[in-house]
Amino acid sequence: MKSYVVVGLGRFGIETARQLAGLGCEVLVIDLKSELIQEISGEVTHAVVGDCRDKGVLRALGVGDFECAIIAIGDDLATSILATMNMKELGVPYLVCKAHDETHRRVLEKLGADRVVIPEKENAARLAKSLSSPNLLDYIELSEEYSIVEIPAPNSWIGKSLKELNVRAKLGLNILAVRRGGKMDVSPVADFQIQNEDILVMLGDHKALEAVQKL
Numbered sequence: 552m553k554s555y556v557v558v559g560l561g562r563f564g565i566e567t568a569r570q571l572a573g574l575g576c577e578v579l580v581i582d583l584k585s586e587l588i589q590e591i592s593g594e595v596t597h598a599v600v601g602d603c604r605d606k607g608v609l610r611a612l613g614v615g616d617f618e619c620a621i622i623a624i625g626d627d628l629a630t631s632i633l634a635t636m637n638m639k640e641l642g643v644p645y646l647v648c649k650a651h652d653e654t655h656r657r658v659l660e661k662l663g664a665d666r667v668v669i670p671e672k673e674n675a676a677r678l679a680k681s682l683s684s685p686n687l688l689d690y691i692e693l694s695e696e697y698s699i700v701e702i703p704a705p706n707s708w709i710g711k712s713l714k715e716l717n718v719r720a721k722l723g724l725n726i727l728a729v730r731r732g733g734k735m736d737v738s739p740v741a742d743f744q745i746q747n748e749d750i751l752v753m754l755g756d757h758k759a760l761e762a763v764q765k766l
Contacts, residue, residue, distance in 0.1 A: 553577070556612075556620040556643070557595075558603045558634055560587040563649055563670045564623030568595050570679030579617065581609075603634040606641065615642040622648040625670070628655060632662065639663045696756050699727065704749040705766035714741040722763060724755035 553576045557568040560582040568591060572578045578595040582588055585600050592598035601608045603622075614620060620643040624631045631648065638646050639662065648664040650656040656667045708716055718724045728737045730750040736743065745751075753760065 553619070554617040555579070556581065556614050556617045556638075558582070558620065558622050558638075559624035559649070560584065560591065561623060561625070563625070564621070565591060567621055567623060567679055572596070574679060577617075579612065579614070581612070603637065604630055606637045609637050609641055614638065617643060619643070619645040619647065622646070622664075625649040625651040625655070628658075631655070632658065635659055635662045635664055697754065698757060698760060699752065699754050700760050700764075701730075701750060701752050702764055704729075704745045704747075704751050705763065707766055708745045709747050710744065712742050712744045713739060716745070718753075718763075722755070723759045724753050724763060726751055727754055728752040 555571050555576055555578050557564050557580045568578050568580050572595045579597040580595050581599050581601045588598045588600050620638045622634045635648055645665050647666045648659045650667050650669050659667045728735055729739050
């Protein structure tokens, strides 16, 4: 199980926390507003009223033991910066921050944020899905049942042709394209052979796409 801290329960923070919890992850949420904590407490692992600007509070909550922290504070630049600095100093391995605009993004990147998102460009569902799947490089949800994902080729597929793999019949998946180095091969032919470090762009239902990521 992956573990996440979500700081700031605005619309983006709440939805990200819900999406991660729905994916079976351990989720700690932190916010100053008790009514927001109460609203989401039954949906996540831990929900705490706390001030992310106080490093002592974050240390007491053990945020450094979590695999990833998401600073979902975009409008309050000072709080966003302090929370980012505190998380970095407390040793959170991977830090994702919400930014209000490109200037805010550059500031957070200079402070050491591993990934900065602007919600108008990247929704919470896509972020949660990509964070919770270590092999998932990109994710686009087409409907409640189908998505397009971009993943590294499974080791067991290396050296085999698309005809041999026959993923459409066996797994119900379609390989839309293969990225090899800087070149993208769209609609590869049946004799196309998968090589080490190939990146596959695949279309299928959620269950089949999750299964292929575990191969």
